[in-house]
Amino acid sequence: xxxxxxxxxxxxxxxxxxxxxxxxxxxxxxxxxxxxxxxxxxxxxxxxxxxxxxxxxxxxxxxxxxxxxxxxxxxxxxxxxxxxxxxxxxxxxxxxxxxxxxxxxxxxxxxxxxxxxxxxxxxxxxxxxxxxxxxxxxxxxxxxxxxxxxxxxxxxxxxxxxxxxxxxxxxxxxxxxxxxxxxxxxxxxxxxxxxxxxxxxxxxxxxxxxxxxxxxxxxxxxxxxxxxxxxxxxxxxxxxxxxxxxxxxxxxxxxxxxxxxxxxxxxxxxxxxxxxxxxxxxxxxxxxxxxxxxxxxxxxxxxxxxxxxxxxxxxxxxxxxxxxxxxxxxxxxxxxxxxxxxxxxxxxxxxxxxxxxxxxxxxxxxxxxxxxxxxxxxxxxxxxxxxxxxxxxxxxxxxxxxxxxxxxxxxxxxxxxxxxxxxxxxxxxxxxx
Amino acid sequence: xxxxxxxxxxxxxxxxxxxxxxxxxxxxxxxxxxxxxxxxxxxxxxxxxxxxxxxxxxxxxxxxxxxxxxxxxxxxxxxxxxxxxxxxxxxxxxxxxxxxxxxxxxxxxxxxxxxxxxxxxxxxxxxxxxxxxxxxxxxxxxxxxxxxxxxxxxxxxxxxxxxxxxxxxxxxxxxxxxxxxxxxxxxxxxxxxxxxxxxxxxxxxxxxxxxxxxxxxxxxxxxxxxxxxxxxxxxxxxxxxxxx
Numbered sequence: 100x101x102x103x104x105x106x107x108x109x110x111x112x113x114x115x116x117x118x119x120x121x122x123x124x125x126x127x128x129x130x131x132x133x134x135x136x137x138x139x140x141x142x143x144x145x146x147x148x149x150x151x152x153x154x155x156x157x158x159x160x161x162x163x164x165x166x167x168x169x170x171x172x173x174x175x176x177x178x179x180x181x182x183x184x185x186x187x188x189x190x191x192x193x194x195x196x197x198x199x200x201x202x203x204x205x206x207x208x209x210x211x212x213x214x215x216x217x218x219x220x221x222x223x224x225x226x227x228x229x230x231x232x233x234x235x236x237x238x239x240x241x242x243x244x245x246x247x248x249x250x251x252x253x254x255x256x257x258x259x260x261x262x263x264x265x266x267x268x269x270x271x272x273x274x275x276x277x278x279x280x281x282x283x284x285x286x287x288x289x290x291x292x293x294x295x296x297x298x299x300x301x302x303x304x305x306x307x308x309x310x311x312x313x314x315x316x317x318x319x320x321x322x323x324x325x326x327x328x329x330x331x332x333x334x335x336x337x338x339x340x341x342x343x344x345x346x347x348x349x350x351x352x353x354x355x356x357x358x359x360x361x362x363x364x365x366x367x368x369x370x371x372x373x374x375x376x377x378x379x380x381x382x383x384x385x386x387x388x389x390x391x392x393x394x395x396x397x398x399x400x401x402x403x404x405x406x407x408x409x410x411x412x413x414x415x416x417x418x419x420x421x422x423x424x425x426x427x428x429x430x431x432x433x434x435x436x437x438x439x440x441x442x443x444x445x446x447x448x449x450x451x452x453x454x455x456x457x458x459x460x461x462x463x464x465x466x467x468x469x470x471x472x473x474x475x476x477x478x479x480x481x482x483x484x485x486x487x488x489x490x491x492x493x494x495x496x497x498x499x500x501x502x503x504x505x506x507x508x509x510x511x512x513x514x515x516x517x518x519x520x521x522x523x524x525x526x527x528x529x530x531x532x
Numbered sequence: 533x534x535x536x537x538x539x540x541x542x543x544x545x546x547x548x549x550x551x552x553x554x555x556x557x558x559x560x561x562x563x564x565x566x567x568x569x570x571x572x573x574x575x576x577x578x579x580x581x582x583x584x585x586x587x588x589x590x591x592x593x594x595x596x597x598x599x600x601x602x603x604x605x606x607x608x609x610x611x612x613x614x615x616x617x618x619x620x621x622x623x624x625x626x627x628x629x630x631x632x633x634x635x636x637x638x639x640x641x642x643x644x645x646x647x648x649x650x651x652x653x654x655x656x657x658x659x660x661x662x663x664x665x666x667x668x669x670x671x672x673x674x675x676x677x678x679x680x681x682x683x684x685x686x687x688x689x690x691x692x693x694x695x696x697x698x699x700x701x702x703x704x705x706x707x708x709x710x711x712x713x714x715x716x717x718x719x720x721x722x723x724x725x726x727x728x729x730x731x732x733x734x735x736x737x738x739x740x741x742x743x744x745x746x747x748x749x750x751x752x753x754x755x756x757x758x759x760x761x762x763x764x765x766x767x768x769x770x771x772x773x774x775x776x
Contacts, residue, residue: 103650108645115633432629435590437618438646441608526591529629530581 100442103523109449113457116422120454123418126506127458130408134501135466136491137400141475143492144393148386159358161368162385163211163220164351165201166378173438205379210375216356222349226325226333229295229303231269236280240321241294252324256284257312262327268311269294270324276313278410280306296333306332337346354379358461408505412512415451419516423447423523430520431528440521447517449512455509459502464515465494536604537698537730539588543596544753554685555698556582558753559596566697569724574750575576581702584734588700589613589623591674620728621710622691624720626703628683628684630675635660637671640690642753647694661689665719681712698730699723717743742755 100108113120114208122480203222212220230238252270262269271279271287281287287310308329325333356368365381370381423430430443470491482488493527546556557579562589563658564570572579577656585591586598589605600616607614622643641649641658649657655695656683662668666683670678680688684704691699701720705713717740741747751757 101647104645104648311631361540431648433642434589435617435623436615436643436646439612441616442646499647524591529590529625 100438100446102445104440104451105446106449110341111366111375112422112426112446113453116425119418119421120457123414123454124458124461126411126414126460127408127455127509130404130411131459131462131501131505132469133404133407134401134505136470137397137404137491138497138501139466139470139491139493140400141397142396142494142497143488143490144397146389146492147488147490148390148393149371159355159356161217161354161372161379162223162351163203163204163354163372163377163379165207166373166376169202200231200352203311203352204348207377208349208352210374211352211354211377214354214368214371214375215279216360216364216371216459218355220352220354221327223351223353224330224334224349225329226296226335226337229297231275231279231323233279233281233290233293238274238295239278244322244324252312255313255315257288259325260326263275264326265328267306267308267329267332268326269308269329270312270314270326270345271310272316272323273324274316278292288314294333296327296336298336298339304339305523306336332349347458351379370476373494403506408508412508415454415509415512416515419447419451419513420455420519422450423516423520424521427523427528430523431525435524435529444521448513451513451517453511454505455506455512456502458509460504462505463498463502467498495507511516536599537601538564538588539567539599539602540583540593541597541599543583543586543593543598545579545594553652553751557586557593559700559749560748561596561757562729562748562755564698564732565624566730567724567728568720568746569744571732571744572732572734572750573584573738573741573747574756575736578750579753580734580736580750583748584702584732587732588623588765589622594666604683604689605705615710618623618643619694620697622694622699624684624687624691624699624704626706628687630678630686631672632676635671636667636673636675636678638688639664639675639686640693640739642690643694644691648728654744656750657693658689661693662686664692667690679712680708682713684708684716685719687725692723699714701731701733703735703737705735705737 165507167497193309197241208220208222211217226243228241228243232243234237255273257270269292274285276284276287279287279292281290290310291307292310294306294308296306306329308325311326312326360368369379433443468495474489474491477490478488482490540560540562542559543557544555544559546553548554560579560583562570572583573579582591586593589598589600589608592606600608605613631642636722636776637655637658640661641654644654644657659668662671665688667682667685667689670682670686675683675686686708688699688704699720704720705716708716719732720731721743723729732741732742735741746763
């Protein structure tokens, strides 16, 4: 029997018992659908993150904080008070209220600066301006994105923040434009805005800054970005009138290292800092841990889909075993007419693979259809605040892999029935009444 | 005398083992010459079907030797056995074994499909075989929609389609009424006379057996040489005991 005839016969045979084949196909369909959707979400979210952080601008920056105090473990209670240690500070933005870590003092900053491989270290100052105003159009609250200088922004117009510049630069999110009175992103570039900030004694002062760029909303923190010069200026206002040493503790510090460092060298620097009692993370680490979480979620969803597919595999075994039983005579007849066992095996395996293909192709197709529609609805609804996020995206290669894997599972499931078919003795089969 | 198409020498076959052992065939010898028609006659359970299965290479004998055109069947490779079954042998069964929902033509060309004959040639040869059995107009019908006689003619067309040397017919008229059975018998004997196809018929019908050149009587797994080929009433074979 020629291969093409085997394929044709297998396809015709699988349609002979439509209800049975249909139910098996539905089982595979569910598995393939789930797998396609989860892989689509994986692709969509990953590609969104990638566009968000493409060309991580500050790959040569470490964020350093004091390592968690190992002596105050849950079982031993708090450690004895040590007057030489700095007081704890709240991590602020993003952490639970009241969460504290050991603060970095000026002494710590000096120690970090002396670490081999660290070129420069700056304590991270958090400025809290009161308002932003443009051209007398009214005052609006200003939220500062402290991470802005660490990443390359997804720009709507203008340029990136320049930390070595001696002018005061501000990077505005697109959402600020309308309220401040700018017609569009381009119109804002180069304009001067006023930023109000209260000093230590409670007096409100105002600083001027130039809009250097306008940024699309991102998931890595909302708010405006300030360059180093502007941050320093605002910090200076903020501590005006403060008693000496009051501002001398920092939650984190940013350290620069040689941008051409290898992964091993970076690890060495981090290890060195760790032995001194400092925890350090590169931007890649931060984003990496974010992606790891997403990958784990996708992985768990995929595992469920694979479980569904394995269950569907047993459906295939069942369908084909019934088919072999039903067609005992036919198999016997074909063998009596000189069809060899190998061909009979191929015939039934092909039928299994075809059922697998039918289920997975339909499942993938439906997933692409449903996923695209849902993704568009979500992009206009729930995720409208995150421009550019298509939650479900489909890569042809991953769909091809899914169909391939399902066909492989179907083939493996078909092995058992196909073997029992191939082993049929023509005599027993033909005597079967 | 030329080499017989099939030659069985004291072949035996048993099923099961131990206390359940059942000797279906206890040692039968016969030579079948090319172009002859031969009837294997016996009651159900006599071992006649087992003998046919062994002759058709559908089963292996436990004892004795079977020669196919002078070659020991045991020495034939699996591929060669499959070729013989496919091209040299044709089968006609009492229960027809047609695929119910496939068309008559598809049923008839099954041996050609197994042999790997291309579709166009398959169709031409299948139609020729159906033409020969006056079933050409039913080619597109589903096999299940044929009458009993038409089904058996379709089965004969399927047996013929590969131009076999030998046709094995297991109770070819068993499921047919007398008139239809007679038509099928005529077709089979015409093929034997006109095309020189060796005909091996397994039957308990003495009248059908009498139309063959030669009869082999099988009883309890052995050849019964006391039997003769005299036709008698159809149900005579159903009684126990010897028929003188």
